[in-house]
Every structure is written in C-alpha cells, then in structure tokens.
Amino acid sequence: MMNLDTAFSALADPTRRAILARLATGEATVMELAAPFDMTQPAVSRHLKVLEGAGLIARRVEGAKRPCRLAPAGIAEIDRWLEMLRQALAANYDRLDQVIAAMTTNENKRTP
Amino acid sequence: MMNLDTAFSALADPTRRAILARLATGEATVMELAAPFDMTQPAVSRHLKVLEGAGLIARRVEGAKRPCRLAPAGIAEIDRWLEMLRQALAANYDRLDQVIAAMTTNENKRTP
DNA sequence: TGAATATATAATGATATAGTTATATAACTG
DNA sequence: CAGTTATATAACTATATCATTATATATTCA
Numbered sequence: 292m293m294n295l296d297t298a299f300s301a302l303a304d305p306t307r308r309a310i311l312a313r314l315a316t317g318e319a320t321v322m323e324l325a326a327p328f329d330m331t332q333p334a335v336s337r338h339l340k341v342l343e344g345a346g347l348i349a350r351r352v353e354g355a356k357r358p359c360r361l362a363p364a365g366i367a368e369i370d371r372w373l374e375m376l377r378q379a380l381a382a383n384y385d386r387l388d389q390v391i392a393a394m395t396t397n398e399n400k401r402t403p
Numbered sequence: 404m405m406n407l408d409t410a411f412s413a414l415a416d417p418t419r420r421a422i423l424a425r426l427a428t429g430e431a432t433v434m435e436l437a438a439p440f441d442m443t444q445p446a447v448s449r450h451l452k453v454l455e456g457a458g459l460i461a462r463r464v465e466g467a468k469r470p471c472r473l474a475p476a477g478i479a480e481i482d483r484w485l486e487m488l489r490q491a492l493a494a495n496y497d498r499l500d501q502v503i504a505a506m507t508t509n510e511n512k513r514t515p
Numbered sequence: 516t517g518a519a520t521a522t523a524t525a526a527t528g529a530t531a532t533a534g535t536t537a538t539a540t541a542a543c544t545g
Numbered sequence: 546c547a548g549t550t551a552t553a554t555a556a557c558t559a560t561a562t563c564a565t566t567a568t569a570t571a572t573t574c575a
Binding site for chain 2 (some may be wrong): 532533534535536537541542543
Binding site (some may be wrong): 432433434444445448449451452466467468469 | 553
C-alpha cells in the first residue's frame with residue numbers, strides 16, 4: 292500500500308518530476324534518464340529509488356539494464372486525493388453561483 | 404508566480420493535507436484549524452505559512468482573525484502538471500489496446 | 516576469462532524541515 | 546486602560562534530504 296506523504300514528497304523534486312515527464316514518453320533505462328542531468332549516476336539511481344518507493348514508477352530487469360516506466364496505480368492515488376480539493380473548489384464555485392443568482396433575483400424583485 | 408517544488412512539498416505533510424481537507428468544507432480561522440491537532444499553535448501557523456507560500460491557500464484579515472480558504476489557482480497549477488502524467492498513462496493504455504487488437508486480429512487470421 | 520558497461524550501495528557533509536518554548540503584536544472586551 | 550484572545554516570529558534541536566566520492570555487483574562482449 293502506497294503512501295501520500297512519500298508520493299507528494301517525491302513529486303516535490305524538480306529532477307524527479309523531469310524524470311516522470313521523460314517516462315511519460317515511454318520506458319527508459321537509468322543511463323538514459325540520467326543523461327540530461329548535470330548530476331552523477333548514483334544521484335539519479337537514488338531519485339529512481341524514491342520514485343519507486345513512492346509507487347510512481349516500476350522497473351523491470353532486462354539483462355544488466357533496469358528499464359523504468361510510469362506506475363498508473365500510484366499516480367491514480369494522488370489523483371484521487373486531489374479530486375477532493377477539485378470537488379471542494381467546484382462546490383465553492385457553485386455556492387458562489389447561487390449567491391450571484393440570489394443577488395440578481397433580489398435586484399429583479401426590487402426593480403420588477 | 405507559484406512554484407511546483409513548493410506546492411508538492413507542501414502537500415507532502417499529512418498535517419497540511421488535513422488542513423486542506425478541512426478547508427475543503429469552507430473557510431476557517433487559525434485556531435479552528437489548529438484544534439484537531441496535537442500540536443502547538445505556532446506549529447500550525449507555520450504550516451499555514453507554508454501552504455500560503457505554496458499558493459494553496461489564501462487568507463483575509465477579519466479583526467484579530469485570519470480566516471483561511473483554498474486557493475483555486477495553486478491547486479489548478481498542480482492539476483495541470485499532473486494532467487501530463489494522466490495523458491501519458493491514457494496514451495499507454497491506448498497503445499496496449501492497439502497491441503491487444505493486433506494480437507486478436509492475428510489470431511483471427513490464423514484461424515479464420 | 517578479463518575488460519567494459521549498467522546499476523546499486525555506503526559513507527559523508529551541507530542544507531532544509533518540523534516541532535518545541537518563549538515572546539511579540541494586534542484586536543477585542545469589560 | 547487592563548486583561549484576554551488571535552496570531553506571528555525567533556531561537557533552538559532533531560531528523561531528513563540531496564549531492565558527492567568511492568566501491569560493490571551483475572551482465573555483456575571481445
């Protein structure tokens with residue numbers, strides 16, 4: 292079972308978000324993922340470990356390589372949490388609409 | 404302009420997520436937000452500062468009180484970033500569908 | 516088999532974070 | 546105005562995080 296602390300914490304790092312963005316275009320090995328960054332290979336390996344621990348990526352073994360890919364489940368879980376905020380904001384807008392509607396109605400009553 | 408590092412980092416803390424969940428039900432003052440937590444008031448004040456700095460909440464001044472509410476813009480920005488991953492995953496599923504479709508077609512060809 | 520490649524782990528140092536207590540500031544309240 | 550309420554800030558401590566270098570492990574290849 293994954294953990295929102297770990298997941299959001301993983302997303303808080305720009306290198307890790309860039310890695311996810313790269314993986315959005317398809318699977319990639321550690322070296323491929325490391326290439327664009329001005330950072331050592333061990334540093335990237337640890338970022339991948341964090342992403343995997345957060346349930347945001349998965350890896351397979353292919354000889355000496357470990358191709359990584361996005362993990363739908365982890366991303367979905369984050370999405371589910373954010374859905375709560377989205378709904379709340381939508382509800383707030385609805386309420387605002389009601390207030391505006393009520394104001395309009397009152398105006399109409401005042402000047403029929 | 405807000406910052407995804409700061410925003411995701413803010414969401415990585417369970418206390419702060421709980422505060423946002425509370426604010427999803429409507430505005431609340433600092434004391435109201437602090438009440439459910441086994442934590443001092445200064446600690447909560449700092450969490451709110453982090454959330455505000457991340458663009459996730461906004462505050463107004465009402466006498467000695469500072470009611471907080473959700474900030475749609477910040478939440479929307481996070482959502483926009485995640486949209487990229489959602490699309491990538493959707494695209495991956497589509498590709499998988501195509502592969503499955505191709506396999507089915509081949510089977511049909513083999514046994515017409 | 517021995518060198519090269521791909522990746523992981525350990526030790527270390529620097530910086531950030533979350534909590535605490537103590538205290539400051541501002542606004543209500545009698 | 547004096548006391549209380551609402552919130553913020555500062556100083557401090559403990560723990561976590563990110564990067565580095567050095568090194569280990571497993572795989573491929575000539």
